[in-house]
Amino acid sequence: MADKNKRRRADADSDNRPFKSKLKPDAVILQTLKTLKSSAAASKTLTLSDVGLSSTCREVADLPIDEVQSEIESLAYRIASSILSGEGFSFSVPSRSAANQLYVSELDRIVLKDKSSVRNFGNVSTVRKATITLRILQLVHQLCTSNIHVTKRDLFYTDVKLFQDQTQSDGVLDDISCIVGCTRSSLNVVAAEKGVVVGRLMFSDNGDMIDCTKMGMGGKAIPPNIDRVGDMQSDALYILLVEKDAAFMRLSEDRFYNRFPCIIVTAKGQPDVATRLFLRKMKMELNLPVLALVDSDPYGLKILSVYGCGSKNMSYDSGNLTTPDIKWLGIRPSDLDKYKIPEQCRLPMTEQDIKTGKDLLEEDFVKKNPAWVEELNLMVKTKQKAEIQALSSFGFQYLSEVYLPLKLQEQDWL
């Protein structure tokens, strides 16, 4: 059988690969990474109160399950006493609309302002939503007492007659996060998992200790419930956040994480909540810098921004979902010429791509970083994009053996 010890020789074209000769010994590159790591460990993540916004903006927090339960119970007591005093009941629900969102540049993420609306049971226009809210509070309370995790889809199916369609129960679930002041995962409602992780990381998943250096090429599936993830330990110097599965596979098979100690993580495209939470937890607990490897197109940068600054429809939870200070390692628009990516491996941008690129140029989180603006301007100007896989034109292992080591050596991140 074929096994990892059997690689007979490197690609035939090893020596002709562009920039191969520029590579310094690994020890030199490792020194660079150690410096990067200590600077990341020294930087502090700001909170709403640090920037004086804690009274005008709201945020949810990861709460232990007992606290969620008692929060729901005290809400129930308030409702009961309101009813007993002849006043019916209502909820005060934080608004999650765009008008109530704010990008805070000091925090480099989108947060929710403090506008709320009243959801009254005794009003014909809000009675349905108030009923759904109460029902979902009851279901979440049940999740707390039995301490199990379910998906949003499971929740919907417990009372299809009332919820009618899943967007209704999903929306109210987000409302309840804001009302209780906790994250959706604290409510024990989790999203389907998509991400995988491999490399120099150990952590516990639901009580089992996982060693991510011993996960073969497939990696470990990122658990859907972050509250059962703990005990993170690592001797990595950085986290490598990869957009695509194919690049993850290449790096995993080549055990890139052993040559330049790192943790490699991917959500296989659009970041899901579980992967975002996992990345943030790693960054926070291990104090590691995060370097992102995404396609050189507007969506690559967009994906980077979701990890970094959050998505608009979950802005109330941006504090828990976002990972500050992600560096854009590659593939950057300027890399296309710099690394002499052949013309035929570049793709023309579509009208939609160009529009998305121009829209991104208007976004605060891009504008904040002049070097990113410059890269994005270059992309829109040249109207060219390229996938990570375009590097395969120099040999399948060019990514792991030349491009990434050189990027790290040159500290070529923004």
Next chain:
Amino acid sequence: MADKNKRRRADADSDNRPFKSKLKPDAVILQTLKTLKSSAAASKTLTLSDVGLSSTCREVADLPIDEVQSEIESLAYRIASSILSGEGFSFSVPSRSAANQLYVSELDRIVLKDKSSVRNFGNVSTVRKATITLRILQLVHQLCTSNIHVTKRDLFYTDVKLFQDQTQSDGVLDDISCIVGCTRSSLNVVAAEKGVVVGRLMFSDNGDMIDCTKMGMGGKAIPPNIDRVGDMQSDALYILLVEKDAAFMRLSEDRFYNRFPCIIVTAKGQPDVATRLFLRKMKMELNLPVLALVDSDPYGLKILSVYGCGSKNMSYDSGNLTTPDIKWLGIRPSDLDKYKIPEQCRLPMTEQDIKTGKDLLEEDFVKKNPAWVEELNLMVKTKQKAEIQALSSFGFQYLSEVYLPLKLQEQDWL
């Protein structure tokens, strides 16, 4: 912190759950499963030669990398000598068209017949494809010598100028599988991974030993390259093949695999090649019966059929990709009434659903199993479908605590 030992009490409505009272002690159910396991171990998987078709049908095999390499090298010698003798060169390429496919009921899968066509370099209509074929043979040979795995996307990017678009390199790659007579994974070209596995299984992935009982709730990502998977060991009594992620999560969190020893696997929807190969390998090496838990809709049955009989466009590889004798455990159309799934949790079938259902009734692999035909007829007649999650209407853990145990107890699979 919340942990698995902290479940304080079962769902409040435990005792009212329908059919809960019908459940016998676990030991009785385990005895049923042991009988199922021994009957699965006794059954033999037929091959083309068993049914006298080995001369008129063709199949590919999993070949070790050295054999793939020497096969390509002897092909190159033949081409060179053909050129030297002044005759140019051509490939004989097995046809993969629908007209060359055959459903063999004894094998219960789709196979490829023996028609071939000539792809001549000296002919203006085939020169392009012959060139692409030669180029991909060269690239695969390079993969053999360095013994690394790449994706189809990587392959495309090595020569965009020639391939023009990925469908062309993908198609020729399948041709090369047929020419060389090996599976696509034997060519070291793998698909992106999607599946996860959890439960009573140990296996090695790229040299690392994986214990799937210690993978928390997230499970282990199924490796993209089956040839680096080995040393499978298990004390499971059956394999539970699950269509959806949410059901997988429920069973994984509840550690269902410890109560009724099994291996739980899902491809999260449409089965990908890696998961299909992995399932087959488990079935073959461990001699375990496979029970499928899919949605009660035409797509659920379609997914089951892809695992069982293969997809049409990869019929040349059906022998390696398919898992024989998968039992349809649930959710079956007859379960909707039997388990009293509330009306509001059933969904009306769309016109397209009904058409897909009727098309399935014409398929050989459905017709072969009269009990399946009956179920499918019922679905099309009632025009109702339901997802696995519909069981959540009886409580989130109804699936793992009542529905599945009862199904196993009653040997209610088809």
